[in-house]
Amino acid sequence: MDLSNSSPVITDPVAISQPLLGGLPSNLMQFSVMPGGYSGSGLNASVSRLKIEEVLVSGLLDAMKSSSPRRRLNLAFGQDNSSDEDPAYSAWMAKCPSALASFKQIVASAQGKKIAVFLDYDGTLSPIVDDPDKAVMSPVMRAAVRNVAKYFPTAIVSGRSRNKVFEFVKLKELYYAGSHGMDIMASSANYENNSEKSKQANLFQPAREFLPMIDEVTKSLLQVVSGIEGATVENNKFCVSVHYRNVAEKVKTVPFGLYFFLFSQALGKWTSENVASCLQDWKLVAGLVNEVLEAFPRLKVTNGRMVLEVRPVIDWDKGKAVEFLLKSLGLNDSENVIPIYIGDDRTDEDAFKVLRQRNCGYGILVSQVPKETQAFYSLRDPSEVMEFLNFLVRWKKHSM
Numbered sequence: 153m154d155l156s157n158s159s160p161v162i163t164d165p166v167a168i169s170q171p172l173l174g175g176l177p178s179n180l181m182q183f184s185v186m187p188g189g190y191s192g193s194g195l196n197a198s199v200s201r202l203k204i205e206e207v208l209v210s211g212l213l214d215a216m217k218s219s220s221p222r223r224r225l226n227l228a229f230g231q232d233n234s235s236d237e238d239p240a241y242s243a244w245m246a247k248c249p250s251a252l253a254s255f256k257q258i259v260a261s262a263q264g265k266k267i268a269v270f271l272d273y274d275g276t277l278s279p280i281v282d283d284p285d286k287a288v289m290s291p292v293m294r295a296a297v298r299n300v301a302k303y304f305p306t307a308i309v310s311g312r313s314r315n316k317v318f319e320f321v322k323l324k325e326l327y328y329a330g331s332h333g334m335d336i337m338a339s340s341a342n343y344e345n346n347s348e349k350s351k352q353a354n355l356f357q358p359a360r361e362f363l364p365m366i367d368e369v370t371k372s373l374l375q376v377v378s379g380i381e382g383a384t385v386e387n388n389k390f391c392v393s394v395h396y397r398n399v400a401e402k403v404k405t406v407p408f409g410l411y412f413f414l415f416s417q418a419l420g421k422w423t424s425e426n427v428a429s430c431l432q433d434w435k436l437v438a439g440l441v442n443e444v445l446e447a448f449p450r451l452k453v454t455n456g457r458m459v460l461e462v463r464p465v466i467d468w469d470k471g472k473a474v475e476f477l478l479k480s481l482g483l484n485d486s487e488n489v490i491p492i493y494i495g496d497d498r499t500d501e502d503a504f505k506v507l508r509q510r511n512c513g514y515g516i517l518v519s520q521v522p523k524e525t526q527a528f529y530s531l532r533d534p535s536e537v538m539e540f541l542n543f544l545v546r547w548k549k550h551s552m
């Protein structure tokens with residue numbers, strides 16, 4: 153299948169006028185931020201730039217806090233098991249039931265139809281760990297995914313770069329969409345020894361023109377967060393992650409050098425009070441990322457699991473990637489194809505939403521805490537994801 157002539161969905165002019173707002177709570181979405189200044193329907197035009205910066209930083213900070221619940225870990229899968237006794241979790245489960253407990257209903261609706269499986273990577277196939285480079289997939293999980301792919305078309309849809317997620321998963325028989333769906337290899341045959349030309353023909357990269365900009369912003373982000381202990385930057389090809397999992401939420405003692413660095417950076421823009429209030433590390437990360445993005449109006453920031461994700465403002469996300477893959481793999485017949493998408497992150501909500509809107513298939517959210525979601529079902533952690541995948545394979549074998 154030659155994808156080279158597919159028209160890439162590029163710049164969305166409406167979205168372009170709203171950089172930096174992706175991760176903000178909805179009450180802040182009324183404000184639009186323009187490259188050369190600020191305007192907003194809900195804001196008095198005379199309000200100072202400084203005030204709005206404070207709003208942006210604290211909005212991003214709130215999003216960072218709310219998306220980062222700290223929970224106990226269990227040894228097997230790096231997840232906690234405390235939700236059993238939590239009444240709020242039980243109430244949420246009534247709305248978003250376990251996909252394991254509901255397995256019979258799920259497969260009953262798939263009788264005589266084709267199931268397609270879409271899997272997020274981090275937090276879904278591998279446990280969340282402190283070091284993103286160590287988020288390996290266990291051999292048993294790999295075997296489960298390999299088996300699923302024997303019976304159902306299976307794709308990985310990840311925020312990681314496509315190459316990096318392939319290095320973790322290592323299964324040539326799957327389809328891969330990296331960079332939150334902005335880098336799609338729609339033919340599994342391309343992980344074999346095929347020519348560069350045929351690989352290119354099967355690639356779909358709607359944000360290709362942003363590559364130089366992503367490299368540039370990566371350099372700036374690396375520079376600004378280098379003074380913050382624990383903060384790291386990961387270039388995911390068409391997007392960049394700024395990790396704050398290992399950053400203290402609040403600074404306990406402030407090294408004079410850091411204070412001086414901040415003050416000199418902010419001189420002329422922020423007052424010493426603002427600098428002092430920024431001496432909370434998470435707030436500092438949010439503030440510095442926002443600062444950097446001022447020079448990149450065609451990039452926006454969204455918030456994942458203790459990560460700020462900087463990406464092009466284009467009308468493309470994991471949901472669009474799922475639609476694209478269904479179409480290009482000949483699975484677009486919503487009467488006869490049941491897509492199942494399993495993911496744990498806010499970016500996976502775009503895919504859950506698409507399945508809801510198509511009124512076909514199921515989103516399954518992996519979560520140990522109640523979350524607002526467009527998913528139909530839930531699983532608690534990667535160990536349950538593996539169990540669900542094994543159930544699917546067993547059911548398919550028996551029904552053949």
Ligand SMILES: O=P(O)(O)OC[C@H]1O[C@H](O[C@H]2O[C@H](CO)[C@@H](O)[C@H](O)[C@H]2O)[C@H](O)[C@@H](O)[C@@H]1O
Nearest residue numbers: 273274280281282284287310311393397457459
């Ligand atoms: O779409 P995904 O495959 O879920 O990728 C989303 C981000 O995942 C990774 O970060 C997350 O997992 C890390 C390893 O467990 C963890 O340390 C980090 O706090 C999480 O946010 C990845 O490193 C990011 O680049 C992805 O954007």
